[in-house]
Amino acid sequence: MPHAVSFQKVSRHFGSVRAVDAVDLEVEPGEFFAMLGPSGSGKTTCLRLIAGFEQPTSGHIEIFGETAEGVPPYRRNVNTVFQDYALFPHLNVADNVAYGLMIRGVGGTERLREAEAALEMVKLPGYGARKPGELSGGQRQRVALARALVNKPKVLLLDEPLGALDLKLREQMQDELRLLQKSLGITFVFVTHDQGEALSMADRIAVFNHGRIMQTGTPEEIYRRPKTRFVADFVGSSNVLSPALTQRLGGPAEWASLRPEDIRLSTEGAEAVVTATSFLGSATRVTLDLAGEKLTVLHPAGAPVPAPGAKVRIAWDKAALHLMGPEA
Secondary structure (H helix, E strand, C coil), X not given: CCCCEEEEEEEXXXXXXXXXXXXEEEECCCCEEEEECCCCCCHHHHHHHHHCCCCCCEEEEEECCEECCCXXXXXXXXXXXXXXXXXXXXXXXXXXXXXXXXXXXXXHHHHHHHHHHHHHHCCCCCCCCCCHHHCCHHHHHHHHHHHHHCXXXXXXXXXXXXXXXXXXXXXXXXXXXXXXXXXXXCEEEEEECCXXXXXXXXXXXXXXXXXXXXXXXXXXXXXXXXXXXXXXXXXXXXXXXXXXXXXXXXXXXXXXXXXXXXXXXXXXXXXXXEEEEEECCCEEEEEEEECCEEEEEEEECCCCCCCCCCEEEEECCHHHCEECCCCC
16 A cells, blocks of 8 residues: 655755755655654645645655645645634525535535534534634534545544644644544654654654654654754753763763653662652653753652752663764
8 A cells, every 4th residue: 555645855945944855754644753853844745736736845754655845725635624713704504514515516415414514523512603713713623624524535634723722622633633543544744843742642753853754653662762952952852962971971972861750769870950840730740960061850749859959860771871863
């Protein structure tokens, strides 16, 4: 079976700016794939290249084995859910959901039936007669999702779709999107700058920076075995150790990452000075000065917390220290 999406040395330049720079990428059928990176890293441009809203400057794109470059958006078997929902305010919910079917010439009775089925799928049965202005942000996002799904795309593209929601609703929608994707078996390609979203939802993640992919892997691979300093620092706020500090802590003189939750305050080990503490609820973040370098520890909730200025010793399992390449 061909890949759901395949990029082969794809670039997209805007003048002198290389928004996407020779990207190789493969998304498998039925996969929940996340494109993760900071603003301006190229992830949204890649999504727009899949959708057909942008054309590559060079390289080759395939969607389920078919050449995509030059093919207009309406002829691609993909649909996009946007962060701002992009609903028509003058149409009711049912007509918004059925809009794509109307453009394709589907009859009114069938359109309504398909729209109601899509609304039920996103847990909004009976909402068809309402206007978008009568809905909450979360409900509008569900309508946008139903509008995309009603066309039965092979690939659903989601561009920061949860960014406008509050934290509790965002977490709820993360769970629902994940369950919906697995039940439908549709390939989801999800763009986000939120590391937690990518780690909790995706089967695999591509981490972008400066128009290039720094690393692709499962959430656990990306989190536990980052290949570069950028990936280690961007995904989960790891402690990035310089070669000198790694050597001081008993490892080779190489760049390394050490996750805050893998470090514990101990009666033995390297000595450090507490510079700050911050209560997080489930843990306390303790910031340390170790040989002139900053180190962060997640200290278990309920355990005594040393005050700033206190000298402490730290320890960790040797397997937790992950060596990385020299790339930034």
